[in-house]
């Protein structure tokens with residue numbers, strides 16, 4: 001059985017007089033895929049910022065691979081094996097796809113080579129093309145590959161399918177499941193089509209608090225979750 005990789009307990013975050021998160025518990029196992037959803041302002045980004053060390057929670061604890069990490073500097077948390085991919089791709093546009101992966105592999109801990117990484121992200125046929133010439137979805141996959149090339153234990157994805165076509169969105173969900181052979185993936189997402197395609201363990205945040213956690217099929221069927229999304233609660 002897989003062990004717990006990340007465990008956040010009683011997370012609270014107060015910005016001045018505003019309580020952005022309170023009492024949030026969340027844990028993920030090694031080599032699993034989880035998704036965090038919730039309406040605008042639910043506290044999803046704040047929660048990711050706490051895991052990566054960009055923010056120090058005003059309450060609660062975060063343990064990663066058995067070590068307390070809340071309040072550590074972001075570079076120290078990154079070195080422990082947490083990588084984050086933001087919404088906007090930041091590949092090197094004037095280098096080829098293969099060169100981008102090669103740069104990411106330098107100094108990383110991944111045992112994989114360039115060919116293997118390209119295979120995983122589905123860009124083997126584009127290896128000699130300039131990264132700047134890739135379609136939006138392909139750039140996102142390349143950046144996911146670059147994040148994985150550093151050999152993280154946990155990959156955090158911030159709205160990975162923003163701006164993608166439905167086909168790219170489906171392919172991204174498949175890619176994320178392939179990645180779970182190598183690391184744990186937690187995605188924060190708005191696009192319900194992506195969350196449906198990902199079809200995994202899903203945490204719903206609402207107004208800074210834990211609302212539901214269940215497999216997505218149950219979340220989708222939950223009337224109270226629908227009410228939250230439609231602003232009825």
Ligand SMILES: Nc1ncnc2c1ncn2[C@@H]1O[C@H](COP(=O)(O)OP(=O)(O)OP(=O)(O)O)[C@@H](O)[C@H]1O
Pocket residue numbers: 015018020038039040041042043044045046047
């Ligand atoms: N640095 C900050 N100072 C004050 N308030 C903040 C700060 N960061 C976030 N907030 C507030 O905390 C709440 C949660 O914000 P957060 O960005 O985490 O939500 P979110 O679920 O990621 O929303 P979205 O889906 O719109 O990105 C919001 O009301 C936001 O205005």
